[in-house]
Amino acid sequence: MRLSTAIRKYVQWRRFCGRTFYSGEKILFEFLKHVGDISLTRLTKQHVSSHLLDPKTRATIWRSRRGTLERFLRHWAARGEIKGIPLTLPRSEHRNPLTPHVYSREQIRKLIDAVETNQRHLNCVIDGGTLRAFLFFLYGTGACVGEALRLKTKDVDLAKGTIKLCRVAEARERTIPVVGRLKYILRVYRDALQESYKESEFFFVDKLSRPLNAITLSKTYHNLLRIAGVSRADGLKIRPHLQDFRHTFAVHTLTAWLNQRRDLRRMLPALSAYLGITKLASTERYFRMVPGRFHRQISALLGRTRRGPVRNPRSIRLLGKGSRVA
Numbered sequence: 507m508r509l510s511t512a513i514r515k516y517v518q519w520r521r522f523c524g525r526t527f528y529s530g531e532k533i534l535f536e537f538l539k540h541v542g543d544i545s546l547t548r549l550t551k552q553h554v555s556s557h558l559l560d561p562k563t564r565a566t567i568w569r570s571r572r573g574t575l576e577r578f579l580r581h582w583a584a585r586g587e588i589k590g591i592p593l594t595l596p597r598s599e600h601r602n603p604l605t606p607h608v609y610s611r612e613q614i615r616k617l618i619d620a621v622e623t624n625q626r627h628l629n630c631v632i633d634g635g636t637l638r639a640f641l642f643f644l645y646g647t648g649a650c651v652g653e654a655l656r657l658k659t660k661d662v663d664l665a666k667g668t669i670k671l672c673r674v675a676e677a678r679e680r681t682i683p684v685v686g687r688l689k690y691i692l693r694v695y696r697d698a699l700q701e702s703y704k705e706s707e708f709f710f711v712d713k714l715s716r717p718l719n720a721i722t723l724s725k726t727y728h729n730l731l732r733i734a735g736v737s738r739a740d741g742l743k744i745r746p747h748l749q750d751f752r753h754t755f756a757v758h759t760l761t762a763w764l765n766q767r768r769d770l771r772r773m774l775p776a777l778s779a780y781l782g783i784t785k786l787a788s789t790e791r792y793f794r795m796v797p798g799r800f801h802r803q804i805s806a807l808l809g810r811t812r813r814g815p816v817r818n819p820r821s822i823r824l825l826g827k828g829s830r831v832a
Contacts (some may be wrong), residue, residue, distance in 0.1 A: 648755030677782030
């Protein structure tokens, strides 16, 4: 049996079992394109390895590809079409988590400027003012995307200048201060909403007064990236993500501290508390993403193990041109 025939029959069988299997079908036909339409019995570990062990492949994508190929091969092995499973060992030594993209301030300005053009379509359910405020919120607070989507109106007190963020997988529950430019942007956003929309339980809502949908938001943002011409600078074809605003906040904060010659041994715990990170090592990974001119200072810092106390969380504030923890 040819590989193309085996793939088509397998896809039909998965859909007969009630699966949509669109992503699996795409993975299998990518594999077919890579190895060619050879006989199923001629598949070897080298064919599978050459397809899986691409150094630019993200770990999550690699696991998805391997799982799909393994199930496909086991299916035909159980039916006597192939002998053995030509799979490589788990790629523990090759797993390469994707380095987050750090937006430059110029890229953030391009994204904000492109919002009006991006939201002109009549069928767009997210208002331009809402999307603009949402992006400023992510960049100005370092919050996870899930925290921003779940943000309740009752948890935002602009009069007192505080926001309560609910716990998600990447961060613990915490209350952070919000002042200055971000506070003004959020107030303008809420004042511009119709009264019926303000009654919503959620802080960020679409044109129908519903909480923002994660899938719709992701598609909208990908279109915004295209219009603004913003992409990664490391050659990978992966698009920047909304979650990268959290990493950008951390890197811009560390860069500002290094420019100000702050004692990072004392300041780093404050950044961890602000981001809701429980392990200090998770914050220190951002050192690898700061500009190269600071590498000597960082190397000297990481060579010393003494830690300073956590500063008062209320000393963390948002400044005018970009977010900093000061």
